[in-house]
Amino acid sequence: MPSDVVNLADKLARFSEHWSPRVVAEVNDYQLKLAKFEGEFVWHTHEDTDEAFLVLEGSMRIEFRDGVAHLAEGDLCVVPKGTEHRPCADRECHVLLIEPRGVVNTGDVVGELRAANDVWV
């Protein structure tokens, strides 16, 4: 059979680190990544790509310089490329990210929250 089935809850149970996306599948040169958010991330920008956030469990917000997007379970938000943003979650939130292979979590910012890229779970 050409394709495995991936269960998102099973994959989420395999890591606990916050702000450290794990790849679970690829669609051509795009990656689907699971991440656990808690606290405030860094303000950053992805200059070359949009980035989709789908909340699987919990709630979070994406702060923009001119507003805030509040996301609960089942909510989806696409941050347009070149748009400064800061993901935040008051309590742990589980998120599916959809973006091209090679996107680094902190975008244009280098700092302690920059996670290793292309790590699979």
Place this chain on the structure above:
Amino acid sequence: MPSDVVNLADKLARFSEHWSPRVVAEVNDYQLKLAKFEGEFVWHTHEDTDEAFLVLEGSMRIEFRDGVAHLAEGDLCVVPKGTEHRPCADRECHVLLIEPRGVVNTGDVVGELRAANDVWV
């Protein structure tokens, strides 16, 4: 604010047709589509692209010529490009599809189940 928040359940409530994907968001040139499956689709192939299926509610299977992938809620399966497959669902199943803009639901097959492409909800 640069981005709207899309609730998948709200979008799913806005259409009832089976095998008729509706676009809810774009990530660069990729589309996220909601679909409702029930019954047996047609065998078909997407020669130029992978196609991701994420089950949001219910269960379904993807038949391949050499096996079957069974998907329940929270399960994800990527059909590799060039791979003949047939999605089926014994009861209505709600699915998130992730694939490049322009992908036609029946791939290489023209028939009554071919849906209009790029229809948003």
